[in-house]
Amino acid sequence: MDREELRRKKFAECEAKTEEVYQRLPRLREIEEEIKKLSFQKIQQALLKKSLKKDGIEEKVFQLLKEKDLILEAEGIKPEFFEPDWNCKKCCDRGFTEPGVPCSCFSKEKSNILMERSGLVGEMLEKTFENFDLNYYTDPHSMQRKIQRAMEFIDNIHQGKKQQNLYLFGGVGTGKTHLSLAIANQLLKYDHSVIYKRIDDLLEIIIELKYEDKGNKEQLEVLKKVDLLVIDDLGAEKTSAFALNQIRIILEERANMNKAIIINSNLDLNDLQKYYGPRIADRIIENFDIYELKTEESIRVQKKKDGFS
Ligand SMILES: [Zn+2]
Structure with missing residues (x-):
């Protein structure tokens, strides 16, 4: 499996486990959707160059995030739960930390391949x-x-x-x-x-x-x-x-x-x-x-x- 394939698999697994939690705790999904909506509004406002009057969007997002944290805490779910479960946290399994800079996991993988092939x-x-x-x-x-x-x-x-x-x-x-x-x-x-x-x-x-x-x-x-x-x-x-x-x-x-x-x-x-x-x-x-x-x-x-x- 190449790295892109592996990353897609990890994302799919992550989506599946998130969906499971949302089924059990529908309020979490609502919160996510409200936050998304509010963020979108904010972007639109910026694009239309509307004066950034106090519209309370930030405050609303802040409250929603707080509510989310409370639910997660009560359920014993860590925030990282909603991230894909990467083999290498340093590079999220990309194999490089920034363009052209190989991650340490990449050289290890290369060594393993060389060893196997030898x-x-x-x-x-x-x-x-x-x-x-x-x-x-x-x-x-x-x-x-x-x-x-x-x-x-x-x-x-x-x-x-x-x-x-x-x-x-x-x-x-x-x-x-x-x-x-x-x-x-x-x-x-x-x-x-x-x-x-x-x-x-x-x-x-x-x-x-x-x-x-x-x-x-x-x-x-x-x-x-x-x-x-x-x-x-x-x-x-x-x-x-x-x-x-x-x-x-x-x-x-x-x-x-x-x-x-x-x-x-x-x-x-x-x-x-x-x-x-x-x-x-x-x-x-x-x-x-x-x-x-x-x-x-x-x-x-x-x-x-x-x-x-
Ligand atoms: Zn890595």
Whole structure:
């Protein structure tokens, strides 16, 4: 529901509850109508430039308002009751406090939309740099430098700078997913748009949107324009001419728009060539900084052992 729709709904709800009270307390409606009439008279007088002689209109309005207050007090109804029940009182759900000045509720809503669209859910949201443990790595110092690069990667996106993408490869349980999630989560915190998808899910979405006319076509644009696209587990999908073509298109479109990509994969460069052929492999070699994540054994296995020791 967009904001105008929401506002109309709130106004309608307000009208309905007001009507209920007027049914129960008809004098309130009479008072409202009398006040309206008097205000109208006052405006007419002003327009006709009649001398503003003492006509007692103000006094009458004052008395009516007083009577209204007394009724409301006796009924235990607060004056705000007749206002729509806005989610945000600051901007009456308009999204801005004055023209061109977004309300705080607007940025919060934007963050929520970004979060929802990102594909990050549950435990994925807990993977950060703070809980990334270098001690599991064969060479913690080299890993430290990769983390440094990851932080620069975030900064560059934040500043809109052109940069190389990231290709993170390594065996199962080497923290590729954790590292790319840490980057994605940090960018979401800065209100950047992120989409995080496993390659097979990504291909499925593309098929639905492009060829099966399902879903919202806008999502295709989002895949192109989002500040960071993370493609997880490249190499886990069934390779087909179709898949190869779609992957190539994504890489090219995003490169043209200077939009960042992170690819996680079990494939080293040799396997990459074998799986995807030179066209895709060359593009990745050219446009990505390639980092191997290396642990003696899977971090999950190491953690389990630690838990038992
Ligand atoms: Zn607001």
